[in-house]
Amino acid sequence: MSVVLNAAAVRVKNPDGELLSLLHSTSLQLDEQRIAVIGANGSGKSTLLRLVNGLLTPSSGSVTVNGLDTVRDGVAVRQQVGFMFTDPLSQLVMPTAVEDVELSLRKKYPKAVQRRTAALELLERFGLGVLAEQSIYSLSGGERQLVALSSVLAIEPKILVLDEPTTLLDLVNTHQLVERLEMLPQQIILSTHDLSLAARAERLLLVDRARVIYDGPADEGIERYRELAIARGKAERR
Template sequence: MSGTARIEISAVSHRFTDKPVLREITATLTERRIAIIGANGSGKSTFSRLLNGLLVPDRGRVTVDGLDTARDIKAVRRKVGFVFQNPDNQIVFPTVAEDLAFGLKGLGLGRAEREEKVGQMLARFGLEALAAQSAHKLSGGQKQMLAIAGVLITAPSCVVFDEPTTALDLRNARRIAEVISGLDETAIVVSHDLDLISDFDRVLVFDEGRIVADDTPGPAIAHYLRLMQ
């Protein structure tokens, strides 16, 4: 299912209890690299979770290649993977290889094909020597690589990253940036790391639940920096 995705957000609003978090958001996402930036509490993380059905909007509609996130949740999540800020939130099985294999559960693959795909991902992300090691004893950078590999092994069309470099040192942050840059899939990245997104195709700036700038990185980041003054 690799390739790119078309995500349409139509008049979407969302609230938690009585607090509005998103207000009448409309956008069509088709570019290969899209960043989402904004202050804490601006609505950007909530918006990102709408893109693969982790949240369903209170009002409005989100579709991925025509599939409605409120009705077609399994098909949507096959198309849109999600990498959490804290990789421990998505590492499930004891060893690195077992955790990767878990992502293939339910896809109807034979044992040999599953093992082949796991081996390919271990090699791609430099995790071969760690295959039998405890997944939860990896370094922060290794855990993030495993989390990304665990999403990509299912061949989504799009991957949403929630603050993928926040807890990493410079070396590992650069490695994650290289991974994102090299993806064939659509990448939608929520981040405060302005260097990470400086060469993206498009940047959405959120403020108080609305998109207040939607442009290439230069103008969009300039708008964001003015908001932060």
């Protein structure tokens, strides 16, 4: 798997018409199986992740996924890249867990009976069979996140992008989700404030003020982030 950002930048206009950079020109080749992205709120982490599956397109430069351009080949890119939001209710749109997974399977299984069978089998595989007919609103945060993950995996993506997947979870549910992610064969690119989760990655990107300021081993990047946070905290107290 290979995600390539070639001088990709994202700019938007504020209400006064001024251009703001959500991500400055960034060039990266992301080949590792497990990549973590860390940084403060508003640093540009989510912007970087959303470029990978075409939820955002670059204002300049380009982004390719396994050779497919996210602008020209957006539909094909989204077939290869599954995206999970921080809040699973942002993407769980059907009344029950099984119906949501069925929605993801509608192209693969045009017939309703086959689609229902496949959806139930997928939920069973993830240990969620007993939740199949439950309302998504009656599920815990961790259960919703696992159902959302099942719905994303139903399209059999080659790459999984997760935007702060554990932020709304307690310790038990975080552990369950992380265990599930570790079992997956897909390349995983995730942003997180959980530094213990980030430490598991083969490669870490630190984003600050819309720039990638560190790219390398997780332990060194985490230490640099801590130093940066301490320095910013001292500056704010002056």
